[in-house]
Amino acid sequence: MAIKSQKAVKISQKHLLGIQDLSISDVNLILNEAKQFISLNKSKNKKLNVLRGKTQINLFFEPSTRTQSSFELAGKRLGADVMSMNIVNSAIKKGETLIDTAMTLNAMHPDLIVVRHQDSGACNLLSQKVNCSVINAGDGRREHPTQALLDALTIIEKKEKIQGLKIAICGDILHSRVARSNIYLLTMLGAEVNIISPTNLMPEDIEKFGVNKFSDMRKGLKDCDIVMMLRLQNERMTSSFLSSNREYYEYYGLTPDKLSNAKDDALIMHPGPMNRGIEIDTNLADDINRSVIKEQVELGVAVRMACIKIFCI
Amino acid sequence: MKKQYFLNANIIDTHNSLNEMGGLIIDENGLIEAIGKKVNKNNIPTREKIIDLQGKYIFPGIIDMRVFVGEPGYEYKENFRTLSNAALSGGVTSVVTMPNTNPIIDNVSIVDFLKRRGRDKSKINIFPTASLTKNLEGTNMTEFGLLQKKGIIAFTDGLKTIQNTRLMSRIMKSAHDLNSLILQHAEDLELSKDGMINDGIISTKLGLQGIPDLAELVIIERDLTLLESIKCRYHISQISSKKSVEIINERKQKAKFTCGVSINNLSLNENDIGDFRTFLKLSPPLRTEEDRISLVEGLNNKIIDVIVSDHKPEDEEQKRLTFSQAATGSSGIETLLPLSLELYHNDSVKLETIIQALTSNPAKILKINKGNLTIGNDADFCIVDINKPWIVKKDKLISKSKNTSIENKKLQGKVTNTFVKGVELFKL
Numbered sequence: 248m249a250i251k252s253q254k255a256v257k258i259s260q261k262h263l264l265g266i267q268d269l270s271i272s273d274v275n276l277i278l279n280e281a282k283q284f285i286s287l288n289k290s291k292n293k294k295l296n297v298l299r300g301k302t303q304i305n306l307f308f309e310p311s312t313r314t315q316s317s318f319e320l321a322g323k324r325l326g327a328d329v330m331s332m333n334i335v336n337s338a339i340k341k342g343e344t345l346i347d348t349a350m351t352l353n354a355m356h357p358d359l360i361v362v363r364h365q366d367s368g369a370c371n372l373l374s375q376k377v378n379c380s381v382i383n384a385g386d387g388r389r390e391h392p393t394q395a396l397l398d399a400l401t402i403i404e405k406k407e408k409i410q411g412l413k414i415a416i417c418g419d420i421l422h423s424r425v426a427r428s429n430i431y432l433l434t435m436l437g438a439e440v441n442i443i444s445p446t447n448l449m450p451e452d453i454e455k456f457g458v459n460k461f462s463d464m465r466k467g468l469k470d471c472d473i474v475m476m477l478r479l480q481n482e483r484m485t486s487s488f489l490s491s492n493r494e495y496y497e498y499y500g501l502t503p504d505k506l507s508n509a510k511d512d513a514l515i516m517h518p519g520p521m522n523r524g525i526e527i528d529t530n531l532a533d534d535i536n537r538s539v540i541k542e543q544v545e546l547g548v549a550v551r552m553a554c555i556k557i558f559c560i
Numbered sequence: 561m562k563k564q565y566f567l568n569a570n571i572i573d574t575h576n577s578l579n580e581m582g583g584l585i586i587d588e589n590g591l592i593e594a595i596g597k598k599v600n601k602n603n604i605p606t607r608e609k610i611i612d613l614q615g616k617y618i619f620p621g622i623i624d625m626r627v628f629v630g631e632p633g634y635e636y637k638e639n640f641r642t643l644s645n646a647a648l649s650g651g652v653t654s655v656v657t658m659p660n661t662n663p664i665i666d667n668v669s670i671v672d673f674l675k676r677r678g679r680d681k682s683k684i685n686i687f688p689t690a691s692l693t694k695n696l697e698g699t700n701m702t703e704f705g706l707l708q709k710k711g712i713i714a715f716t717d718g719l720k721t722i723q724n725t726r727l728m729s730r731i732m733k734s735a736h737d738l739n740s741l742i743l744q745h746a747e748d749l750e751l752s753k754d755g756m757i758n759d760g761i762i763s764t765k766l767g768l769q770g771i772p773d774l775a776e777l778v779i780i781e782r783d784l785t786l787l788e789s790i791k792c793r794y795h796i797s798q799i800s801s802k803k804s805v806e807i808i809n810e811r812k813q814k815a816k817f818t819c820g821v822s823i824n825n826l827s828l829n830e831n832d833i834g835d836f837r838t839f840l841k842l843s844p845p846l847r848t849e850e851d852r853i854s855l856v857e858g859l860n861n862k863i864i865d866v867i868v869s870d871h872k873p874e875d876e877e878q879k880r881l882t883f884s885q886a887a888t889g890s891s892g893i894e895t896l897l898p899l900s901l902e903l904y905h906n907d908s909v910k911l912e913t914i915i916q917a918l919t920s921n922p923a924k925i926l927k928i929n930k931g932n933l934t935i936g937n938d939a940d941f942c943i944v945d946i947n948k949p950w951i952v953k954k955d956k957l958i959s960k961s962k963n964t965s966i967e968n969k970k971l972q973g974k975v976t977n978t979f980v981k982g983v984e985l986f987k988l
Contacts, residue, residue, distance in 0.1 A: 267765070346880050366882035367767035368836035387884070389767025424767060451770055452761040 418477030575932030590982025621653025633662025651942030873961030
């Protein structure tokens with residue numbers, strides 16, 4: 248995919264709530280911006296001051312390691328003042344509603360709020376109540392737009408395009424916001440997307456989003472360029488979806504044998520955190536020739552810098 | 561009370577197969593003295609004051625078979641007084657109240673309290689239900705016989721469904737013996753667990769747990785199978801899907817039962833939820849347009865007997881939350897008739913069918929002498945300007961709770977006057 252510098256193009260949205268709201272030129276704008284930060288992040292002096300004087304609040308209602316630290320680092324590298332709210336000690340535990348929290352924070356005049364919440368649509372609700380831009384860092388099982396953008400950037404860096412690639416997304420699709428955002432983004436960018444999941448973890452009507460669905464992993468992986476594995480989200484499972492982890496690994500865990508159905512140069516991705524030995528063979532996860540999991544984390548900072556810069560200004 | 565005379569009205573009374581231009585005379589006791597085309601200027605003494613309705617409609621007072629009132633326990637959401645006023649403004653003169661209060665209506669002593677409050681504070685006719693099981697726990701039956709003697713009209717767990725098949729068969733047998741009416745909310749609570757909206761493309765897109773139409777279907781199929789062997793008065797409170805319409809149509813040959821539908825499911829579909837509109841978080845959920853059309857057809861084909869408002873007042877704080885935290889249900893008693901009239905105005909359903917589903921059919925199911933304009937009966941009726949356009953604004957709602965599912969909707973048809981026992985209790 249050709250990414251040309253399109254300086255004149257402006258983002259069409261005030262908030263980054265989901266890939267669903269973005270146009271293809273929005274996506275190109277973000278990815279182009281992100282590309283410029285990749286080398287910066289590898290250099291010795293990583294600090295810019297483009298967002299000096301701006302305030303970014305990270306509001307995480309759900310535990311997160313990589314996303315929260317990635318957003319924090321991204322904001323700081325751009326020169327913004329970054330505050331990460333510790334929800335354990337916050338008024339939420341005292342019964343304050345999300346809207347009241349939003350109003351309180353809004354009164355402090357932040358320029359950007361990054362929010363993660365366990366409920367789908369929480370960031371939409373929050374965005375209606377604050378004056379600044381809101382970036383969704385994952386809401387329930389709905390969307391995780393920056394993850395999809397960093398996945399797309401990783402694929403572009405490795406494969407130089409997305410158009411025409413065959414990409415498998417495999418695992419717990421039902422509970423996955425990463426899967427949903429990636430489905431919207433990768434199909435928008437012209438990939439053929441195969442969804443692989445046991446029927447119990449397949450959302451209703453998923454094929455209507457323009458993807459192929461498989462419950463047989465080997466068939467779903469056939470000739471794929473990219474294999475994107477998802478984490479089994481045990482914390483979102485309320486009743487029996489699967490008989491056991493070992494059976495899941497047998498049928499849906501990524502092993503060298505199953506991977507052989509994909510193209511020889513197929514790359515493995517995972518948004519993390521990984522359940523080694525449940526959804527992915529531990530050696531495969533660490534195979535530097537196949538796995539780009541570390542690159543995903545690295546490019547995550549660049550993508551988030553781009554998003555913060557675009558939506559903060 | 562003075563005698564009252566109305567002329568030039570379009571009168572529809574489906575109980576008496578009346579659909580004609582004519583007049584209405586109410587006697588000194590608030591009873592209907594004469595009605596129909598025979599009532600005209602010539603047989604009214606000239607000294608009497610005559611109200612010329614100029615072609616407005618007269619319908620029997622509406623019977624709403626599914627209403628949640630906050631009393632006792634949730635008076636801040638709705639009490640009998642605010643419910644009455646809201647109901648009257650929508651032409652509703654009789655309501656069947658759900659037992660999901662605090663405490664729950666499940667024993668004789670609480671019924672006494674309820675009847676007293678209903679009598680003292682309510683201007684409309686209150687027909688209370690009691691729960692099918694004690695404390696809505698779905699394990700032990702309540703005393704159908706004793707409760708009925710105290711004035712309970714029917715039995716339902718309201719928001720909940722009897723999950724245990726053995727218990728359900730025993731409930732039906734008791735209902736058979738005691739001639740009790742069961743109102744079942746059909747939902748398999750395991751299949752619908754944590755569900756918020758219809759299971760399908762919208763739930764997948766919004767990332768919300770879905771409620772499959774199968775959750776409704778399996779309970780309906782189970783109950784109707786039981787009903788083939790155990791005869792009793794059985795009514796499905798609300799259906800929401802095409803599959804339910806189909807199975808009910810099929811089973812009506814084999815067993816005697818009735819069913820209802822919420823005006824929400826007849827008028828809206830899952831697409832209306834848009835960007836997480838919590839006011840449209842309903843039970844049963846709004847389903848697809850195909851389901852909605854099938855429900856409208858079901859009403860036309862007399863597969864569905866009753867339209868209800870499913871009036872469930874919730875204070876706004878319970879709706880200003882994320883979708884999963886928000887309360888379920890909408891306030892709708894005062895828009896039940898106007899929203900139903902939309903189906904008439906857009907040529908989906910005949911006016912008589914709508915009025916039948918709002919008056920004579922519920923009366924027949926409940927075995928009450930309401931919902932008709934028979935001579936000698938209480939003059940419970942409403943006068944409706946069927947073409948009057950207006951816009952639903954939550955601030956203008958009379959109900960204590962403003963959680964309407966149709967905020968800003970343009971409607972056509974408004975109740976201008978409502979009478980109970982011949983007394984005008986609402987005037988626009």
